[in-house]
Amino acid sequence: MKKRTFLKLTSTFMTGAALANLSCSQDKPANELRNWAGNLTYGTANVFEPKTVGEVQEVVKKCARLRTLGTRHCFNRIADSPDNLISTKHLNSLVSLDTQSKTVTVGGGMRYGELCRHLHQNGFAIHNLASLPHISVAGACATATHGSGVKNGNLATSISAIEFVNANGEIVSLSREKNGDEFYGAVVGLGCLGVVTQVSLDLIPTFSMQQEVYLNLPLSQLENHFEEIMSAGYSVSLFTDWQTQNVNQVWIKRKISDGESYTAPKEFFGASLATKNVHPIIEISAENCTEQMSITGPWYERMPHFKMDFTPSSGEELQAEYFVPRPRAVDALKAVQTLKDEIKPLLMISEIRTIASDNLWMSTCFQQDSVAIHFTLNPNTDGVMKFLPKLEEKLAPFGACPHWGKLFTLAPAVLQSRYPKLNDFKQLVNRHDPGGKFRNDFINTNLYGNA
Secondary structure, X not given: OOOOOOOOOOOOOOXXXXXOOOOOOOOOOXXXXXXXXXXXXXXXXXXXXXXXHHHHHHHXXXXXXXXXXXXXXXXXXXXXXXXOEEEOOOOOOXXXXXXXXXXXXXXXXXXXXXXXXHHHHOOEEOOOOOOOOOOEHHHHHHOOOOOOOOOOOOHHHHEEEEEEEOOOOOEEEEEHHHHHHHHHHHOOOOOOOOEEEEEEEEOEEOOEEEEEEEXXXXXXXXXXXXXXXXXXXXXXXXXXXXXXXXXXXXXXXXXXXXXXXXXXXXXXXXXXXXXXXXXXXOOOOOOOEOOOOOOOEEHHHOOXXXXXXXXXXXXXXXXXXXXXXXXXXHHHHHHHHOOHHHHOOOEEXXXXXXXXXXXXXXXXXXXXXXXXXXXXXXXXXXXXXXXXXXXXXXXXXXXXXXXXXXXXOOOHHHHHHOOOOHHHHHHHHHHHOOXXXXXXXXXXXXXXXXX
16 A cells, blocks of 8 residues: 555635625636545635625625535535535634633634644633544534544534524524524534534633553454443544454543653553554654653643644545444444455555534434444545445444545435434524525435435
8 A cells, every 4th residue: 555644634725706895716727626635626616715704694695505615624525516615714713712601612714723722721621622633613513523532522512602694694693501402403514504603612621631552452352342442541542454353553542630640551452552653554654643652741732643733735545434333333343344355455544433422413423322433545536436335235234324524325315314303404404594505416415315
């Protein structure tokens, strides 16, 4: 396998045609507007970049069809449009930090990497982070993106209030405290309700963490001690290539209290403690990975796998991910490993993480403690898309749900059957977007299609 940088991100945005008084240009042709991995060319170069909520309202009122762009981290067409796109990149301010209610309110385009240092400096943290700190808060939450930890819900579970501009150009504000079910339906909104302009997040006191990595965990130990292994730290990730009877790496991120000293044991369920920093793909330099070797640091410098100050270049990879009930995780992993020969030429690495259940209607962990099985794949689109139906067939007995922003081929009827609140969500969408302004082919097919 060619050694490519794992999990990469582009930091530049290309813009398109403008409505009057909005900061946009048409310098780049449509075929140059791509997602960060480069596997997807968007259907239009008409990208509006409002700087205020008022400008968002103006764009929404004038456009018949519209979808929202965050950091363009999705691998499928969930955020695409053949007509108009609106970028939240300039809506990236820290609106307020309420130390009494322990909440922070940020603009829809704020990235986690821009937020975390400020929170830490003021004595606060958020409960979890994804592998990359470069993604936008609103975009990550809209697709139920997650970190790991048996007690940690996905990133959207920290939202306590949300503001969006609906299809009529009206500002809608919902909160967990005041709006009950409507709030739970809107948080993982898949871009269907409108343009998210602001979110408020629950905060916890800042804390320190340390991280260690263990190598070559025997699968037999995973089978017999799955819960113990995945509960060994605040956040635990397994990395595997499925090719041997071992899990390649176990990454354990643990909270460290002030004055606490913790010495990691040399062995962990038969796995050996790494003696230097490692990358999830062992052959690649760990230079850009967060500090390991049990060195204590702030939560935001340990929870992601990659450093805040590292901005990767646009990458050559594809990603797919499926969520299964945690009690059935080991059987699901065994099912995947039966495909190891077919996975081998396509795979860079797989990651296995745990996510706690939540009450968000369109979350992949709705009322179900889950395990996510993630695949970082070589940029062989034809090969990957031929392989995914075989993988989905293996995971079908476990009711697997795909990540909303990654590649999948699951039939719409099957996907819809795995979301018990889907009809309620459609009613909520109809209330805020009765004409389907924010719907696109991806939404029409996967939420409304009958195939």
